[in-house]
């Protein structure tokens with residue numbers, strides 16, 4: 001798979017689109033600023049959320065058992081999946097048991113992580129994403145490019161095109177209201193025809209054995225109440241200890257994600273309705289390994305609000321697909337290499353280390369520090385390209401020898417200004433493609449000091 | 457007694473921007489510091505550290521400590537190099553009191569002027585619209601000003617110093633503290649995104665009416681000035697110490 005710089009370069013080539021993408025997301029970041037500004041205790045909330053999550057991650061086994069016990073008591077079936085394969089098999093097993101062939105799903109990045117859709121489709125099961133954005137990318141046969149706005153990269157003209165082709169809307173239609181209405185009618189049929197509903201989980205509560213799903217379109221409620229079977233798929237880190245903790249996260253989540261005071265629908269599930277069945281699938285898929293790592297444990301605090309993406313200047317200008325990972329952006333650049341360091345070795349470098357993600361994160365994950373730590377890991381595991389390693393080795397070597405360093409500087413200052421432009425600005429000089437090099441001065445600071453200061 | 461200041465001039469400033477070193481020196485001496493420039497210094501190791509090549513950093517970190525440990529204060533006109541020394545050397549020193557002491561007495565130039573020397577007003581006149589680029593490492597690692605993400609009381613001593621100069625008008629940006637896209641080796645490894653980021657920063661300043669673009673870090677300015685000069689924009693680029701020195 002191509003590395004981030006290559007995919008990002010492709011995205012940036014279309015300047016107009018890259019600007020549009022950047023501005024759409026900056027708009028969301030600004031809304032987040034305004035919404036968080038309404039809460040005087042914002043920083044306190046972040047601190048509290050961070051503490052709760054850190055506690056949870058370090059007590060995961062106990063809390064998960066507590067959750068299972070309490071969920072069972074409410075009549076919920078709890079399943080444990082070690083990896084994506086097991087997860088998909090469990091889900092398929094439940095569906096098969098009920099002879100289900102049509103499923104509606106509300107947005108869940110976890111099922112994206114497991115590639116559940118293609119898996120179920122191969123088993124002859126129709127699975128329809130019911131979140132509007134997710135449905136759009138599903139119709140395109142693509143994964144989401146963002147955690148909470150899966151189709152943020154697609155323009156309304158393109159959606160018009162797509163809907164015309166797939167849903168039979170009028171050609172050339174771009175009116176969002178018209179297109180949304182068409183999608184709603186289409187989805188309504190799917191909701192009615194479905195025999196089971198799959199949802200993600202935003203927060204599962206150990207103390208009660210219940211869980212909460214947040215959506216803006218109410219599709220989780222529709223998808224789970226119109227039929228008798230609900231399967232909820234969650235990563236084991238989605239747990240919180242007590243029902244009381246929920247208020248902290250619900251206040252932070254929507255504000256950080258979209259600048260709304262609260263998500264339109266926060267649906268609480270505490271056991272199946274009479275005559276219905278409820279299942280929770282708990283997925284590990286590498287999470288317990290991260291929980292055991294001192295360096296990266298805190299990345300499990302993530303509540304998937306996507307604020308780090310909206311603020312990330314690189315994500316905004318390179319698009320979600322440039323990360324080539326289910327979760328893109330800063331947090332994705334930590335989780336990606338944790339899953340497969342070789343495959344995702346370019347992600348920790350897709351970052352200018354500006355630190356904005358760290359300051360914006362509602363659960364205070366030190367994202368940019370973890371990215372820097374990942375760079376070291378990449379180097380230690382021998383995954384850093386030879387050219388980078390060599391240049392850094394040479395630089396380190398020169399910097400340990402002041403005389404050599406001074407000599408190299410002197411030579412450069414003597415030679416570079418005399419070089420013809422084509423020798424300086426060519427395809428080997430990435431700096432000079434769109435930027436001028438600095439003018440080389442006649443003397444270095446140290447030379448100036450010797451002449452003008454020290455002998456005074 | 458005048459504080460004995462060890463001047464830490466990052467390698468690229470030494471080689472490419474001597475005038476920034478000179479301006480820093482002049483300003484510090486103007487405010488009564490006894491400044492010395494230890495000749496054997498080279499580089500703090502940031503490029504290697506940012507690439508993950510920490511093996512190459514250890515010897516440089518230990519050199520740095522040896523060179524600078526005897527001063528009352530170590531002052532540097534670059535937030536990101538200061539951040540390297542203060543926040544990223546720990547792994548090379550275990551329980552080393554000399555390093556702990558060094559950490560506490562290493563300062564970014566403006567921080568030293570305001571917090572240590574207690575200067576809050578500069579004389580002189582600089583009749584220009586000045587755009588202040590908030591370099592990320594100074595902002596979010598050293599906390600030299602409040603960042604736009606945090607909901608805390610806004611502060612920014614360097615900006616206040618600038619504004620105290622007669623004639624200076626600091627411009628207002630649409631995005632007050634977005635990264636310029638330099639990011640060390642990022643500028644080359646992710647050339648496309650890096651340049652787009654730089655371009656966007658420059659046009660934000662252009663629209664705000666910035667005549668002189670300044671920052672606490674020369675590296676961000678090197679990147680943006682590269683773009684400004686290629687695109688022939690009418691913006692002058694100066695390190696903040698150069699503005700201060702001009703006003704003395």
Ligand code: SF4
Pocket residue numbers: 256301302303304305306307308309331360361362363364365367
């Ligand atoms: S890392 Fe933080 S900011 Fe990013 S998605 Fe997770 S919780 Fe949100």
